[in-house]
Amino acid sequence: MSTPVLKDWEEILNSMPEEAKRTYRRFQRATEVLTTEAEPQVGLTPKEVIWTKNKTKLYRYMPAAPKQHRIPLLMVYALINKPYILDLSPGNSLIEYLVNQGFDVYLLDWGTPSLEDRNMKLDDYIMDYIPRAVRKVLKTSGADEISLLGYCMGGTMTSIFAALHPQLPIRNIIFMTSPFDFADAGLFTNWLDEKYFNLDKMVDTLGVIPPEMIDFGNKMLKPIVNFYGPYVSLVDRAENESFVNGWKLMQKWVNDGIPFPGEAFRQWIREFYQHNKLLKGELIVRGRPVDLSNIKANVLNIAAERDHIAIPHQVKALMNVISSEDKTYTEMPTGHVSVCFGRQAINKTYPTVGNWLAERSQ
Amino acid sequence: MTNKMPFDPFAMWKDMYDKTESHWSKVVDESMRKEDFSEWMGQFLTMYLQYQNMIKQSTENYLEQANMPSRADISNLASLIVNLEAKVDDLEEMIEEDLSHQINNLNVTREVNRLKTDVKNLDKKLDAVIDLLKEHMTREPISPEATEAAIAKEAATAEIAVAKEVVQEEK
Numbered sequence: 001m002s003t004p005v006l007k008d009w010e011e012i013l014n015s016m017p018e019e020a021k022r023t024y025r026r027f028q029r030a031t032e033v034l035t036t037e038a039e040p041q042v043g044l045t046p047k048e049v050i051w052t053k054n055k056t057k058l059y060r061y062m063p064a065a066p067k068q069h070r071i072p073l074l075m076v077y078a079l080i081n082k083p084y085i086l087d088l089s090p091g092n093s094l095i096e097y098l099v100n101q102g103f104d105v106y107l108l109d110w111g112t113p114s115l116e117d118r119n120m121k122l123d124d125y126i127m128d129y130i131p132r133a134v135r136k137v138l139k140t141s142g143a144d145e146i147s148l149l150g151y152c153m154g155g156t157m158t159s160i161f162a163a164l165h166p167q168l169p170i171r172n173i174i175f176m177t178s179p180f181d182f183a184d185a186g187l188f189t190n191w192l193d194e195k196y197f198n199l200d201k202m203v204d205t206l207g208v209i210p211p212e213m214i215d216f217g218n219k220m221l222k223p224i225v226n227f228y229g230p231y232v233s234l235v236d237r238a239e240n241e242s243f244v245n246g247w248k249l250m251q252k253w254v255n256d257g258i259p260f261p262g263e264a265f266r267q268w269i270r271e272f273y274q275h276n277k278l279l280k281g282e283l284i285v286r287g288r289p290v291d292l293s294n295i296k297a298n299v300l301n302i303a304a305e306r307d308h309i310a311i312p313h314q315v316k317a318l319m320n321v322i323s324s325e326d327k328t329y330t331e332m333p334t335g336h337v338s339v340c341f342g343r344q345a346i347n348k349t350y351p352t353v354g355n356w357l358a359e360r361s362q
Numbered sequence: 363m364t365n366k367m368p369f370d371p372f373a374m375w376k377d378m379y380d381k382t383e384s385h386w387s388k389v390v391d392e393s394m395r396k397e398d399f400s401e402w403m404g405q406f407l408t409m410y411l412q413y414q415n416m417i418k419q420s421t422e423n424y425l426e427q428a429n430m431p432s433r434a435d436i437s438n439l440a441s442l443i444v445n446l447e448a449k450v451d452d453l454e455e456m457i458e459e460d461l462s463h464q465i466n467n468l469n470v471t472r473e474v475n476r477l478k479t480d481v482k483n484l485d486k487k488l489d490a491v492i493d494l495l496k497e498h499m500t501r502e503p504i505s506p507e508a509t510e511a512a513i514a515k516e517a518a519t520a521e522i523a524v525a526k527e528v529v530q531e532e533k
Contacts, residue, residue: 023372053451054444115437116444128448132455187394196404198411205411205418207437220394224387232379235372 022239029238030231033248040248043084045096047107051136055111058133060140061099068102069361071171072141074133075107078153079125080214080260081253083109086151088249088341097350101358106137112258118207120261122157122268123286130161134168147172147357148297151340152310153268156180156278159318160285163294172360174300174353177336179310180292181317182276186308187221192273199269203262211257219254221308246342253337279317292318298326300356302349307336328356483524490516 013021046062075095077083086107087095098105108130113120134146148170150158155178162170179185191197202209219226230251237243260268277283283290299322303315312331319329330352334344393399425432494513 019370023370027372054447114440115433116440118437119441132451187391190395190397190400191403193400193404196400198404198408201408201411205415222387223390224383228379229383232376236376 026235026238029244030235033234033238033244037248039252040089040245042089042249042252043087044090045087045093045099050106050140051133053129053132054117055113056129056133057109057111058136059107059109061095061105061107063099063102063104064096065100065102067104069104069358070143071145071147071361072104072106072137072143073098073147073149073357073361074137075105075149075151076130076154076158077107077110077151079110079157079264080153080211080257082256082258083107085253085337085340088253089245092246092249092341092346094340094345094350094353097346098354098357101354103354103357103361104141104143106133106140108133110258113208113261114259115207118262121263122160125264126157126161126164127286130157131165131168134165134170138169145169145171147174147361149174149176149353150178151176152178152336154178156272159292159295160278160283160290162297163290163292164285164288166294166296170297172298172300172357173295174302174357175315175318176302176349176353177304177307177310177315177339178301178318179272179314180321181279181314182272183279184311185273185314186311188217188273191217191220192269194274197269199266199274203266207262208259209262209265211259214260215255215257218309249341250337279321292321293323295322296324298360299324299328300353301327301329302339302352303329303331304334304336304339305331306334307339309336326360479524479527482527483521486520486524487517490520 013024016024046064047059048062049057050060051058075086077086087093090096095105095107110125134148137146138144146169148158148162150156150173155175158173159175159178159180162168162173182189185192192199230247234244234247237247271277271283275282278290278292281289281291299318301315301318303310303312305312307315316329319327332339332344332348332352334342334349339345339349422432422434491513494516
């Protein structure tokens, strides 16, 4: 039953011009989305855990369609994010698309590191976790070769892993918006300059780097668009439910980072952003030099045109250093995150990945 | 009443954003590219870290005096468990590898045993044939049909004996 005040307000609202009523409804809907609505559910493609180590889990996705391709696919994503970017929501998921195409898909979920993981280095992830996950995938699938897909920093780590393990049967590698050349990393190069950025103090004080700091740094690359723009768009298009669903998914993803283990962060910033050791061939991982020319697998290297985190020239640089005979570089008309979900991802990224992989997975 | 609003604050806000966003983004981007901004950011970060360090140290001192574990103590304990888990994981992998080797070895052993049995069978059959031939040489000549029947009977007896041995071995 309406209270007299609400009844009066409804009467006032009804007497308002149509345009004003629409504006009011938009604001009302935007307020609901921001304040009372539950977060969208993500990562819904059915899966099982086939291996765990510390916080890491290895998932195998349940095939909805019969397996059509012999070679399994292992996905590796960035240490600073949650894995569901690759499996956001039904109809908007790269993993779901590939599973439906008959691929045997696996994902290495890094989990959420805590203070006890502050001493974890990239070496540990690259030499202990990924190789073991690869062996588990090969054993579970019964295949004698494997395909890898690395997203963002996960791709950079995958390239190092592949370069250090030339004996493993890696047939195909897909890199999605993964930076390799850090000589010009846009604004990050300025901000992370050794003269001003006190990296050691940061790692020693915080232990693990909070996700809010990393998110803040990423958003500062385009502050107006990232801090202010989403809310203008939401209020403007709040009556479009499909837009609102996509908006909620995107915001959940952007604001749902995980801490970065301190030692891995120290390495990532110093050896990659400050000294660009990977491309120069100076990177040492657990005492072994990383030579990207050891990569001989088939490579699909995907960049995003509007990416400010992994700028296309940072991604493209890999093509000149690997030894693969079958290598393809392509740019998607998207941003860093929208390469994985949204209309352009569904129409461009998914088929590009699926078709390229299908041709090389028999 | 007209359907148009005489004054729509949201439309004005949106219009202003659309018109000024690219301009302000450019201005902000240019100022953030300056060295001064990096320097300011570095100073701000250092101050924040000093503050964090102070809070952390005072909290740890207090907890130590109160005889209570700090976050670092608990994380050190967790770290021990993680290390233990890593060792178990290593052991698990070693056992898995060992088992797969053993299974391979078992398969090889089975093949060798099968081969041995086959050779033994052949050997026994040959012995039977030689015995029959010797017998045949010492005896009076008999019809070829009777000789064939005798050989077949001996061979069948030898095969049954061998099959029994194989069953015994597999058991």
